[in-house]
Amino acid sequence: MQDEKQARKPTLSEVAALAGVSEITVSRALRGSPSVAGKTLHRVEQAAASLGYVRNRLAGALAGGPSNQVGVILPSLSNIVFPDVLKGLEIRLDQAGFHPVLGISNYDPQQEEQLIHNLLAWRPAGLVIAPSGMTDVSRSLLAGAGLPVVEIMDIDTDPVDMAVGMSHRGAGGDMARHLMAQGYRRFAYLGHDIERDRRACARLTGFREALSEAGLILDACVSLAEPSSVTLGRRGLKQLLAQSDQRPDVVYMSNDDMAVGGVFHCMAQGIRLPQDLALAGFNGLELGQTLPVPLTTTATHRTRIGEIAADCILERLAGREPARSTDVGFTLIAGGTA
Amino acid sequence: MQDEKQARKPTLSEVAALAGVSEITVSRALRGSPSVAGKTLHRVEQAAASLGYVRNRLAGALAGGPSNQVGVILPSLSNIVFPDVLKGLEIRLDQAGFHPVLGISNYDPQQEEQLIHNLLAWRPAGLVIAPSGMTDVSRSLLAGAGLPVVEIMDIDTDPVDMAVGMSHRGAGGDMARHLMAQGYRRFAYLGHDIERDRRACARLTGFREALSEAGLILDACVSLAEPSSVTLGRRGLKQLLAQSDQRPDVVYMSNDDMAVGGVFHCMAQGIRLPQDLALAGFNGLELGQTLPVPLTTTATHRTRIGEIAADCILERLAGREPARSTDVGFTLIAGGTA
DNA sequence: TCATTGAATGACAGCGCTGTCAATTGGTGG
DNA sequence: CCACCAATTGACAGCGCTGTCATTCAATGA
Known part of the structure; x- marks a missing residue:
């Protein structure tokens, strides 16, 4: 493992050369393909480790591989409510090896529209959004994006794709x-x-x-x-x-x-x-x-909303068809103040 | 603006064809290069809008363009403290057109190491991390990543690159x-x-x-x-x-x-x-x-820590050399309970 | 009038990886 | 011994964009 600062990171082909196999074999080995012999796998892993190889997902995603980024647009982080949702999202996404890419709309439909556009530019695998009055452009961007979209928090309105929340x-x-x-x-x-x-x-x-x-x-x-x-x-x-x-x-x-x-x-x-x-x-x-x-x-059930939203994205990516609208409900707590 | 679901998104060359210019001109126009004539710019914008073009940043970043993603690793979201930091980060990053890509380490050095690796794979422009007992591998990954890294919250230890926090x-x-x-x-x-x-x-x-x-x-x-x-x-x-x-x-x-x-x-x-x-x-x-x-x-000053951390990244990307360690200090509040 | 300049545009190659399809290998049963 | 199959590996092209260098063309000044 090298520990020097080095702008150019080692590439697949360098690992391949060191391991004495082709690039594609390295690619497969490092992605855990079953069709790589144990011995080869070991050799590739050694080579990768010794070069300090870090896979370049940009290239992978561009070449048609899957992205594991999910766009997340929330209106605010000032109140614990949205961090709670984000926590639920993160837990499930992380388990599946995905990462949230965050945008904060400040409850502003214009900023929201801008964020949708910017996040879509990274070709994420899916998008989760707590809408703040989506514009027509926003809706059309989402509808045309060709990826799973979950609108969270509220289920009183008709979603572009899927919705998870409560009334x-x-x-x-x-x-x-x-x-x-x-x-x-x-x-x-x-x-x-x-x-x-x-x-x-x-x-x-x-x-x-x-x-x-x-x-x-x-x-x-x-x-x-x-x-x-x-x-x-x-x-x-x-x-x-x-x-x-x-x-x-x-x-x-x-x-x-x-x-x-x-x-x-x-x-x-x-x-x-x-x-x-x-x-x-x-x-x-x-x-x-x-x-x-x-x-x-x-x-x-905020964390639950996040978890289910993430599941919806992951399910859809797995080829299944999750419910269009999921009601997580709410529970009235008859406390002592009323 | 089309509103049909369409897996294949329009590319630069389609916009170029419609606008009657070359791809590179479209690229420049859409990125706001000054060396594009007003008339051309207008034509390109029209073409892009009419096709519902959304730039593919994966390709851009791969081709050597800048990334505007910043990896952010926090130990938890359960307490308002880290959302506060994240808020500060987001504010500043958003202003500069950047997005945080989030990872939660759950205070676990192993998960943290894994996250660093996974986030680095997206070749972000920088990384902000609230460390949870970084492993040697973690440090070496960060040191070898060749990008600005800010360790936040604490300044009692020696940072790999930069630090923002308090004692x-x-x-x-x-x-x-x-x-x-x-x-x-x-x-x-x-x-x-x-x-x-x-x-x-x-x-x-x-x-x-x-x-x-x-x-x-x-x-x-x-x-x-x-x-x-x-x-x-x-x-x-x-x-x-x-x-x-x-x-x-x-x-x-x-x-x-x-x-x-x-x-x-x-x-x-x-x-x-x-x-x-x-x-x-x-x-x-x-x-x-x-x-x-x-x-x-x-x-x-949690939000402040986030803001300054973001500024450190942005400064470094702009070619300047921010302080290696920034102490945001703290303020003792002599309240009524002690 | 002509060389000179700057603004605007374009050609080209390649970033690093993966999907697709093809090729090689060793083992099997007839 | 040979056709045949599965396991393993590889060749190739191209994803969509941008950096670099080259080109065009009109305007400028001597």
Whole structure:
């Protein structure tokens, strides 16, 4: 094994020369083809190791070999939710020897379109995307790419190819029904940058629909044009309570980060949960469940989404036909805050 | 723009034929070369758009063009720390038109070695790695790769090429000194899977060294063989307090997740912070600072590390010579828990 | 008017590998 | 002993693009 800095890396043919076989035999040996004799294999491995040979996948993929890269487009990494999804993806992809190539869209359809184009240029084996309002160009790029595409997180819309996720609208509705069943009647909503986060928006829609089916309405609905955070939830709840002349029974927060911030505000102000005010979140983060009073929320199966999305890609590559749409569902957690 | 599924994507020469110019002119036009006439450029762009042409970077990179992929190896995505770093990396890389190709080592030197090999096979423009006990083979692979390599998080060890991070040992020492200055004398440590997390280990070492310089010792040191989490911190503190006959003055927790769990345990048990017990964490997560009593901790500049690491790669690619080692430092936050 | 220059374009080869098809080998049974 | 088969190996072409060097052509100044 050489340890010198050397720009030109050894090639197949150098390994072949050293091992005394042809290039193609080296290629096959190093890729684990069964049709290489044990002795030859050994000799090739020796030669490769002694030259410090590192296979050039660019050439391989260009020559028609398979790519093991999978494009992954997520809207953000600031909240643990998408890293959780990415973790699930990575686990499964890694097991199959694949690598995610990452792009962050910042919830911007234009950036998303650009990313799709750029990632497609690397001819990945597949693409996983948590859409942020895909443009027509985006859809057309994906449809014409001729590779497996999985749209993740939400299954409320029709996917270009495959979808893995849950119904955010349904989750919002279920939470509204749960809260109504608890006897709450005065509802408020506190959200983050909802213009950009379509899924939070879908939850709110579902929430509103369920209320309205029961003849109730949302008394207050505040959306702050900032990314969600614990701080924002804390600040936002303070603001919401200050500006409403009659305190709501319960506040549905756009996610658990926001809701935990709300819980902290209540703790600091001596507002008792849930007697004085009830709070509900979304995501089922570990954090919320470890609070002295566990958060009422909707648990989502984020890592699972990543795993299944990866499986869909891998299945398709193996020639099988995975489900067009997979619902991983969600679980309402009736905690102590509502 | 065609929207049919089509396995064979249009090539440069098809665009060239349609635009009535040579391939190389199309190549130049699409890459924004200044030596293409405005009129030609326009014609090429039209042709490319009408065919739905997507550049093949595999071929480009193989032919000697630049790659815009950067390998990124992180030990985990379960904690917000590494996504934060990744975010910083992504921001800067994206601005320059680069993409991270991700690998997760699970704190395992063997997996790490495998990942380095696999990522190098894609001939990335650079590599960023948060090392997990690199093997000799790993070092030799990196040294021989002939590309910019940035080792991130820690600067206590000698890097193969470049390093960006902070001294974890120093951070542990500073916290010990801070706590001693507050008058605490009975110290305990509660850690997570410390066998695997070398940086947490380095902090503990620094902490111990500082104590011992002052003639003090660590009365109790508990490490639980699980990944860090809020739950583990809560459970762990309970356990630690139960098994020590005399309650320590202060517990240094391996990170903020653990520490927040500890805070929750105290809240639930009516243990007053910091009168009955003091707690300190590490990382300066937003969460800890939003608690009713802000956590005493060491703020780290994670996103900054990612940004600088990306800059190092980009600088080197631009032919400049960035600093071999960059210390982003840390900031002790004297919160309310210690 | 003519050599000179710079802008714009093109021809060519080859990056390193793998799919396809062909060739070689040793062993088998009739 | 020979046709035949499976196991093993190889020759060849070409994936789609870009670096390098060469060419064209109109504009410029002496």
